[in-house]
Amino acid sequence: MSPEDNEELAGPRRVIGTPSSAPAALDAKPPVPQEAEDYVPTDPADMGRAKVAERLAAVCFLIAFVAGICFIVAYIGLEVGPNNGGNSVVAAMRSNYALGSSLGLALLALGTGSIIWVRHLTPNIEIEEHRHDLKSAPQDRAGFQRDFATGTAITQVTKRPLLRRTMMIATAPLALAPLLLLRDLGPLPGKSLRYTVWKKGTRAVTLGGNRPLRPADMTAPGSMITVIPEGYQDDPDALAKAGVILIKFAPGELHIPTNYDGGTLVSTMNWTVDNIVAYSKICTHVGCPVALYEQTTHHILCPCHQSTFDAANGANVIFGPAARALPQLPLTTDAEGYLVASSDFTQPVGPSFWERG
Amino acid sequence: MSDDAVKIPGALSGVGGWLDDRFHGARGVRVLMKKVFPDHWSFMLGEIALWSFVILLLTGTFLALFFVPSTTDIVYHGSYTKLNGIHMSEAYASTLRISFDIRGGLLIRQIHHWAANLFMVAICAHMLRVFFTGAYRKPREVNWLIGIVLFTLGMLEGLFGYSLPDDQLSGAGLRIFEGVLQGIPIVGTYLAYFLFGGAFPGSAIVPRMYIIHVLLIPGLILALISAHLFIMFHQKHTQMPLHGNTEKNVVGQPFWPYFMLKGQAWFFFIFGALVVLSTFAQINPVWLYGPYTPLAISSASQPDWYMGLLEGALRIMPAWEINFLGHTLSLSVLIPFAVPLGLIFTGAALWPFFEAWATGDKAEHHVNDRPRNAPVRTGIGVAAISFYGVLWAEGANDVFADKLQIPLYTITWIARFAVFLVPIGAYFVTKRICLGLQRKDAELLTHGVEIGVIRQLPHGEFIEEARRLTDEEHAVVASKRIPAALPGPGKLDPNGIPEPAGRGPVGWARGVANRAFTESIVPDGHGNGHGEHNGHAVADGEHAAITGGDSGDHHG
Ligand code: HEM
Ligand code: FES
Numbered sequence: 001m002s003p004e005d006n007e008e009l010a011g012p013r014r015v016i017g018t019p020s021s022a023p024a025a026l027d028a029k030p031p032v033p034q035e036a037e038d039y040v041p042t043d044p045a046d047m048g049r050a051k052v053a054e055r056l057a058a059v060c061f062l063i064a065f066v067a068g069i070c071f072i073v074a075y076i077g078l079e080v081g082p083n084n085g086g087n088s089v090v091a092a093m094r095s096n097y098a099l100g101s102s103l104g105l106a107l108l109a110l111g112t113g114s115i116i117w118v119r120h121l122t123p124n125i126e127i128e129e130h131r132h133d134l135k136s137a138p139q140d141r142a143g144f145q146r147d148f149a150t151g152t153a154i155t156q157v158t159k160r161p162l163l164r165r166t167m168m169i170a171t172a173p174l175a176l177a178p179l180l181l182l183r184d185l186g187p188l189p190g191k192s193l194r195y196t197v198w199k200k201g202t203r204a205v206t207l208g209g210n211r212p213l214r215p216a217d218m219t220a221p222g223s224m225i226t227v228i229p230e231g232y233q234d235d236p237d238a239l240a241k242a243g244v245i246l247i248k249f250a251p252g253e254l255h256i257p258t259n260y261d262g263g264t265l266v267s268t269m270n271w272t273v274d275n276i277v278a279y280s281k282i283c284t285h286v287g288c289p290v291a292l293y294e295q296t297t298h299h300i301l302c303p304c305h306q307s308t309f310d311a312a313n314g315a316n317v318i319f320g321p322a323a324r325a326l327p328q329l330p331l332t333t334d335a336e337g338y339l340v341a342s343s344d345f346t347q348p349v350g351p352s353f354w355e356r357g
Numbered sequence: 358m359s360d361d362a363v364k365i366p367g368a369l370s371g372v373g374g375w376l377d378d379r380f381h382g383a384r385g386v387r388v389l390m391k392k393v394f395p396d397h398w399s400f401m402l403g404e405i406a407l408w409s410f411v412i413l414l415l416t417g418t419f420l421a422l423f424f425v426p427s428t429t430d431i432v433y434h435g436s437y438t439k440l441n442g443i444h445m446s447e448a449y450a451s452t453l454r455i456s457f458d459i460r461g462g463l464l465i466r467q468i469h470h471w472a473a474n475l476f477m478v479a480i481c482a483h484m485l486r487v488f489f490t491g492a493y494r495k496p497r498e499v500n501w502l503i504g505i506v507l508f509t510l511g512m513l514e515g516l517f518g519y520s521l522p523d524d525q526l527s528g529a530g531l532r533i534f535e536g537v538l539q540g541i542p543i544v545g546t547y548l549a550y551f552l553f554g555g556a557f558p559g560s561a562i563v564p565r566m567y568i569i570h571v572l573l574i575p576g577l578i579l580a581l582i583s584a585h586l587f588i589m590f591h592q593k594h595t596q597m598p599l600h601g602n603t604e605k606n607v608v609g610q611p612f613w614p615y616f617m618l619k620g621q622a623w624f625f626f627i628f629g630a631l632v633v634l635s636t637f638a639q640i641n642p643v644w645l646y647g648p649y650t651p652l653a654i655s656s657a658s659q660p661d662w663y664m665g666l667l668e669g670a671l672r673i674m675p676a677w678e679i680n681f682l683g684h685t686l687s688l689s690v691l692i693p694f695a696v697p698l699g700l701i702f703t704g705a706a707l708w709p710f711f712e713a714w715a716t717g718d719k720a721e722h723h724v725n726d727r728p729r730n731a732p733v734r735t736g737i738g739v740a741a742i743s744f745y746g747v748l749w750a751e752g753a754n755d756v757f758a759d760k761l762q763i764p765l766y767t768i769t770w771i772a773r774f775a776v777f778l779v780p781i782g783a784y785f786v787t788k789r790i791c792l793g794l795q796r797k798d799a800e801l802l803t804h805g806v807e808i809g810v811i812r813q814l815p816h817g818e819f820i821e822e823a824r825r826l827t828d829e830e831h832a833v834v835a836s837k838r839i840p841a842a843l844p845g846p847g848k849l850d851p852n853g854i855p856e857p858a859g860r861g862p863v864g865w866a867r868g869v870a871n872r873a874f875t876e877s878i879v880p881d882g883h884g885n886g887h888g889e890h891n892g893h894a895v896a897d898g899e900h901a902a903i904t905g906g907d908s909g910d911h912h913g
Contacts, residue, residue: 078460080457088437088457092436092456092457095461095463096636097637099464104629106629107626107628108626109629110629112626114618117622122618127391128607129391129606130606131607134496185554186552186553186554186561188547188550189546189547228652237555237557239650240532286535286536286690287535289652291654303654305671306754306765317676320672321674321676323677323687323688351690352678352685352687354684355546355684356684
């Protein structure tokens with residue numbers, strides 16, 4: 001290393017608080033590695049240790065070789081899929097263990113061998129490269145500026161505003177084109193987020209069983225079940241908004257819930273049938289399906305971020321990030337005595353959105 | 358070269374000559390071969406990220422050969438008999454096929470997923486290394502910014518990848534993503550409808566995420582990684598403050614052969630470790646979750662770790678929503694979505710420029726700082742980590758509630774305070790610790806190292822014998838550079854105009870920041886530090902002192 005470098009680092013006299021000294025003279029030459037005359041040893045210092053290391057590395061590489069063969073054998077020998085007669089999960093796991101452990105061993109052995117190689121079989125050489133100023137030399141900057149300015153003058157762009165401005169105008173619509181082309185990615189939301197497929201008279205059927213329900217089917221107070229609008233069991237887009245939970249209360253437990261109908265607060269006790277109340281299953285936070293119902297406290301819990309709703313009180317929020325009660329679905333019974341909706345929800349279900357109001 | 362250099366075989370040198378005739382490469386490639394790479398364990402972190410990405414490319418390409426990015430509904434009849442007869446998307450069915458019918462498919466899927474997690478861990482660790490050593494300072498700000506973009510892209514890439522198999526958990530995650538999109542003011546519902554091609558879940562999202570996941574984002578990441586490495590090559594690596602390392606040199610081992618050999622070993626190790634992990638540690642067993650249906654319950658599902666911050670932020674929020682001229686502003690969605698990540702990413706992006714502004718430091722830096730020697734930076738870094746940590750832990754609040762038998766709501770309430778208090782506390786504690794370590798260094802510089810021998814002086818006093826620091830030790834301990842103090846407020850320059858630090862609220866803020874940055878413990882050889890006598894007097898009268906930013910003699 002050069003003497004000035006030594007001085008800079010070693011001197012306890014360096015004034016603490018001085019920012020690192022400004023770069024010294026500019027050096028236009030690109031970094032050239034040390035010249036060919038420099039003697040570089042190619043053998044490690046300790047040849048005895050190198051001998052041992054060589055054998056160790058060779059053992060590692062042999063292990064890698066054997067493990068690699070095992071990998072091939074396991075691939076060919078271990079069937080997966082339905083045709084092997086046995087349990088295909090077991091077969092897949094067996095194949096996974098065999099392939100993974102052989103491949104993993106091969107790679108780790110290769111890595112270990114390579115590390116032994118570079119650590120103990122190469123001489124430990126450090127070299128020093130000089131840093132050069134990143135900033136270009138002043139004459140280079142000036143030259144660049146001059147050439148750039150000349151080029152710009154040749155284009156006439158500064159002298160002919162008419163040309164410049166019309167050209168800019170020409171590009172404006174084209175710049176919008178890529179955005180425009182994205183327009184058909186999807187329909188406009190319009191009012192679709194305000195409605196679900198529930199209508200007057202839509203029967204509530206059980207999720208999974210598609211069975212319509214009579215009030216008498218929910219005998220035990222405190223039970224909660226998930227229902228969907230009849231006929232939509234295979235329509236995920238509809239279900240993602242229209243899922244509903246039914247909760248049966250013991251007489252007197254259900255406090256007259258209040259709910260918004262459009263903008264006005266109305267009593268919605270007459271939306272219940274026989275102490276059964278229907279709420280949207282879609283959390284008003286960001287839309288997970290609410291799930292856990294605690295009978296004793298009447299709390300509905302959303303498993304995603306733990307918003308908690310009070311089922312006995314219009315599903316008002318009592319904890320967590322959801323800002324609004326779960327919307328209530330007006331319930332009634334049809335001529336055959338099955339539970340049906342008496343209308344769609346009177347407010348949007350699910351997460352809030354800007355146009356919701 | 359030494360005499361025993363290997364003789365290059367004729368064929369190889371023939372090819373080399375052919376290439377050089379056409380590309381004039383000998384000189385340039387020679388420079389590359391001799392490129393110096395300083396050695397330090399923490400310089401390997403970025404390499405882990407690089408190799409993980411290579412592994413993601415390899416395994417992802419394999420998966421793409423078999424994965425069917427389609428939500429077309431089918432009835433399953435296949436190897437995983439438990440789901441026979443069940444409706445599911447082709448995407449989910451093909452993931453089952455990869456797992457159970459393709460030899461090595463399960464292994465590659467799990468390697469891909471583990472590698473995604475390792476990629477993000479490595480990026481984080483690498484970023485922290487760069488931050489705490491100040492390696493982002495001039496001239497490396499651009500690479501710092503590229504790194505932040507890479508981190509963001511990695512998160513998005515992981516989110517989309519995780520959502521591709523269309524299992525119950527991935528669908529639940531997407532639903533949350535859609536709900537968050539809807540919450541964005543003005544354009545939210547449009548964004549959601551455009552991305553999903555209409556109402557959630559629709560049938561467009563899987564093929565769209567697929568092309569984003571296998572082409573768009575990997576392409577961007579690849580381009581940015583290339584730029585990152587090119588810039589690193591061009592500017593040369595930073596180095597640690599060791600004996601012989603200066604701002605004007607770079608000391609280490611040459612690319613060829615050392616870095617090549619080590620890189621190769623490192624690649625095999627990382628790949629091997631991922632394979633072993635994927636063999637024995639199951640990850641994302643989608644067959645257990647079942648296909649996505651919108652109303653099924655996904656209790657206690659945990660997202661991949663790098664999403665934990667968002668999850669925690671959503672959980673910690675109180676129910677805030679405002680109605681604004683007939684519009685709904687859903688703060689309990691917007692704040693968690695935008696604020697924590699926004700703070701961390703914007704804060705990180707602006708930090709190098711803020712630091713340069715507050716310290717007035719315009720110099721190039723190639724020798725890294727020891728974290729203790731930059732107490733404000735280190736304090737802020739630890740504060741950011743603790744902020745992230747609190748939200749991350751809150752993302753698993755149900756797990757904690759269950760394990761510790763504490764009510765869930767109590768945990769959330771604790772977290773609501775902790776998210777503000779812990780980072781503030783962490784900042785001050787860290788800063789104190791840094792200054793304490795500086796004090797120790799200052800003593801080492803003035804006293805030397807105590808060697809455990811106690812001697813009694815003629816007049817009865819006991820002193821501990823010390824030896825001077827070796828050159829190597831001295832280089833490390835004395836590597837501190839305190840930023841220059843800007844002139845304090847109220848000071849006038851020679852023309853009678855207030856110095857910049859005194860001008861207006863911005864100048865005032867700069868002055869405050871500057872004083873924080875310049876607080877330091879120095880072996881007091883100069884100036885007006887407040888003396889702080891420490892027991893036994895030192896022969897030459899040096900003693901440690903705290904300097905404030907107003908000690909003008911620290912000017913550069
Ligand atoms: C930074 C880069 C990447 C990250 C973080 C990432 C992450 C993920 C994750 C977490 C999954 C879910 C895996 C699972 O099923 O458990 C996934 C799936 C997938 N990824 Fe990637 N990935 C990356 C790059 C790529 C690339 C470059 C390709 C293709 C060239 C790719 C192709 C796929 C495919 C086809 C799947 C679905 C297959 C399946 O889940 O079985 N990925 N990715
Ligand atoms: S989605 Fe229900 S609490 Fe977040």
